[in-house]
Amino acid sequence: MKIEKQNKSNVTKILLLIYLIILIWIILFKMQFNIKYLPYIRSINLIPFAESVIINGKIDLGEIIDNLIVFIPVGAYIGMLGKEEKFYKKVIPIFLLTLVLEISQYILHIGATDITDVIMNTLGGIVGILLINFLYRIFKNNSKIDKILNILATICTIGVVFLMTILIVVNI
Numbered sequence: 001m002k003i004e005k006q007n008k009s010n011v012t013k014i015l016l017l018i019y020l021i022i023l024i025w026i027i028l029f030k031m032q033f034n035i036k037y038l039p040y041i042r043s044i045n046l047i048p049f050a051e052s053v054i055i056n057g058k059i060d061l062g063e064i065i066d067n068l069i070v071f072i073p074v075g076a077y078i079g080m081l082g083k084e085e086k087f088y089k090k091v092i093p094i095f096l097l098t099l100v101l102e103i104s105q106y107i108l109h110i111g112a113t114d115i116t117d118v119i120m121n122t123l124g125g126i127v128g129i130l131l132i133n134f135l136y137r138i139f140k141n142n143s144k145i146d147k148i149l150n151i152l153a154t155i156c157t158i159g160v161v162f163l164m165t166i167l168i169v170v171n172i
Helices: 002-027 061-070 072-081 087-107 115-138 142-171
Strands: 041-045 110-114
Touching (some): 002 072, 041 087, 061 115, 072 142, 087 110, 087 115
Parallel strands (some): 041 110
16 A cells, blocks of 8 residues: 555656656746757846736736646645645745746846746646645545546646647747
8 A cells, every 4th residue: 555655656756857847948948959049038027917927008917827827737746745744835845946947047048037927836836736635625535536636647748748749840
């Protein structure tokens, strides 16, 4: 029983690692293989929901929602791996990850560092944690739900890798 639990945890860790690699490639490297094609941008916005998300006088909800959605899986994986942890102990690594990614964009001159992204990414992680907590409460057998979630996450990860491959091939 303990070995089976450890195997599920290992699958979750591997899926999280794959997702983080994809996330870093998207956020930091803008899906480029060659650094010379990265934009040379160095800006910082410390005012939430300000100029960085306003286009033609209107708030760009698409980017805000994208930032939320992209971190939901991170929160879900952390929620699965830290079932017994207190809520704030699950949120802190999500916040730190998004903060490191945003600061890295500034340091490397490859993107705009924006507090709105930090807020929305962290909020997305929180949504993922809450979703997992909700599923654990509905389905009392956490072992079964972990197995189902890992299967769904594996399918989604394969789908994302497949779509990324198509994007790469089309752009070559």
